[in-house]
Amino acid sequence: MSQPEVVSLLQEKRSFIITGHVNPEGDAIGSGMALALALRDMGKKAEVINIDPIPQQLLFLPHEGLFSQQKTVPQPADALVVVDSGSFERTGYASPLSIPTIVNIDHHITNPSFGDINWVLPTAMATGEMIYDLLKAMGARITSPIATCIYTALITETGSFRYVNTSSRALQIAGEMIEAGADPFRIASALFEANPPGRLKLLGEVLTTMKVSADERIAWIQVTQAQLRKTGTTLEDTEDFVTYPRSIERVEVAVFFREVSPKQYKISFRSQGKVDVALLAKRWGGGGHMYAAGCTRLGPWEEVRDAILASVQEAIYDISGAMR
Numbered sequence: 001m002s003q004p005e006v007v008s009l010l011q012e013k014r015s016f017i018i019t020g021h022v023n024p025e026g027d028a029i030g031s032g033m034a035l036a037l038a039l040r041d042m043g044k045k046a047e048v049i050n051i052d053p054i055p056q057q058l059l060f061l062p063h064e065g066l067f068s069q070q071k072t073v074p075q076p077a078d079a080l081v082v083v084d085s086g087s088f089e090r091t092g093y094a095s096p097l098s099i100p101t102i103v104n105i106d107h108h109i110t111n112p113s114f115g116d117i118n119w120v121l122p123t124a125m126a127t128g129e130m131i132y133d134l135l136k137a138m139g140a141r142i143t144s145p146i147a148t149c150i151y152t153a154l155i156t157e158t159g160s161f162r163y164v165n166t167s168s169r170a171l172q173i174a175g176e177m178i179e180a181g182a183d184p185f186r187i188a189s190a191l192f193e194a195n196p197p198g199r200l201k202l203l204g205e206v207l208t209t210m211k212v213s214a215d216e217r218i219a220w221i222q223v224t225q226a227q228l229r230k231t232g233t234t235l236e237d238t239e240d241f242v243t244y245p246r247s248i249e250r251v252e253v254a255v256f257f258r259e260v261s262p263k264q265y266k267i268s269f270r271s272q273g274k275v276d277v278a279l280l281a282k283r284w285g286g287g288g289h290m291y292a293a294g295c296t297r298l299g300p301w302e303e304v305r306d307a308i309l310a311s312v313q314e315a316i317y318d319i320s321g322a323m324r
């Protein structure tokens with residue numbers, strides 16, 4: 001199953017609901033909105049929904065009349081298009097009985113092809129790149145709002161064109177999106193330079209929790225509900241904090257433990273490239289990419305921390321063994 005099947009379905013059907021993963025970021029929201037705008041431009045009905053609201057820093061995207069937060073998948077449509085979600089569960093929704101076809105467009109290597117039609121491409125740097133290819137294949141116009149959405153997906157997923165998935169194609173598509181009306185300064189300002197003060201206070205708190213393993217290969221940080229209360233912030237404000245332990249010289253894997261509620265932790269892994277953290281996260285019931293992945297664990301804090309760190313240590317031993 002692949003792109004041509006998605007193209008013919010999108011051309012054939014009339015009405016679409018598009019969603020992405022919970023706690024959506026620029027790739028999920030940008031990809032979904034770009035696709036919805038293109039489908040509307042083709043005279044079809046399309047709307048974007050998510051179980052969570054659009055995060056503050058993405059409100060500059062053209063969401064009005066296009067996006068709505070929904071606790072369940074609403075009225076019937078010809079197809080539900082799920083973008084950037086490594087599994088259906090990642091949408092946060094129960095399977096919608098009112099919608100006959102689920103289309104799965106994603107680049108997570110751990111995606112089990114949960115849709116009726118699946119286009120899963122782990123080599124894609126972002127779902128936004130896949131949507132770009134899809135729009136080209138459908139002969140869609142790249143309008144200025146569409147360009148803004150795709151540019152946002154790319155800059156988010158490549159860490160501002162710095163991560164290992166940054167390619168000449170990433171910058172070529174980004175350049176084409178600027179030609180088509182995306183404003184790189186406005187987008188970067190909205191994404192990275194509109195921090196509420198509490199967020200930086202929280203970052204200060206979180207950085208004091210940082211620990212580095214004796215061999216300097218693992219660095220980890222944690223955030224607690226008490227720190228969020230103290231700084232008037234939410235977990236959404238911590239989205240890119242894991243880039244700090246990740247930035248330490250010699251560190252192979254950075255881990256971020258987020259307390260969701262007592263004895264419930266969301267764990268993010270970031271790899272510098274040698275350790276496949278998608279595999280690691282999968283062992284704990286999560287998933288993601290080789291370089292960025294996550295999972296959720298239940299249990300007392302020390303137990304969760306020790307078990308996770310032991311598995312990271314093991315993964316690092318495995319690759320150092322393989323390197324010798």
Ligand SMILES: [Mn+2]
Pocket residue numbers: 027028084107126127157
């Ligand atoms: Mn993505």
